[in-house]
Amino acid sequence: MEGSIAALEASWLGVAMRDHPYLYPIVNVTHLFGMVLIVGGIGLLDLRLLGFARQIPLLAIYGLLTGAAAIGIVIQVSSGIPLFASDATALIGNDAFVLKMLLFAVALTNALAFRLLWRGHIAGWDRHPPLFGLVQAALSLMLWLSIAALGRWIAYA
Numbered sequence: 001m002e003g004s005i006a007a008l009e010a011s012w013l014g015v016a017m018r019d020h021p022y023l024y025p026i027v028n029v030t031h032l033f034g035m036v037l038i039v040g041g042i043g044l045l046d047l048r049l050l051g052f053a054r055q056i057p058l059l060a061i062y063g064l065l066t067g068a069a070a071i072g073i074v075i076q077v078s079s080g081i082p083l084f085a086s087d088a089t090a091l092i093g094n095d096a097f098v099l100k101m102l103l104f105a106v107a108l109t110n111a112l113a114f115r116l117l118w119r120g121h122i123a124g125w126d127r128h129p130p131l132f133g134l135v136q137a138a139l140s141l142m143l144w145l146s147i148a149a150l151g152r153w154i155a156y157a
Helices: 002-010 012-019 023-049 058-086 095-125 131-156
Strands: none
Touching: 002 012, 002 058, 012 023, 012 058, 023 058, 023 131, 058 095, 095 131
């Protein structure tokens, strides 16, 4: 694995990310925008699932907020790979980065499980939110905020 990490860092992508004066900052801002879409979309959805803004029917915003978060995830992954390639050998040993990746996998698993379990029941959520679904929404909110914080923490760890 160490060889493939070093190879990624030495690849044209890693070199371009380090050598081009504007590429890293542009990709980094793009990565941040992806996180804003995720935390904004899923964060607002999770808060609504947990009972905030009950006057807004959940069904009216579920698709919009889920779609925004899905776009954010695509942006995060597609911008995260070049960011990782720029300094892969250091990042793989960075505890904040490793924890961020672990929590990212847990958060994606939670989001997929939520979608599979509850997507056909969103209309009834306003009347009777399921306890396990509420736990998933709270966990989701904590996970995505932790991922965002860890992303900023990588530079200091």
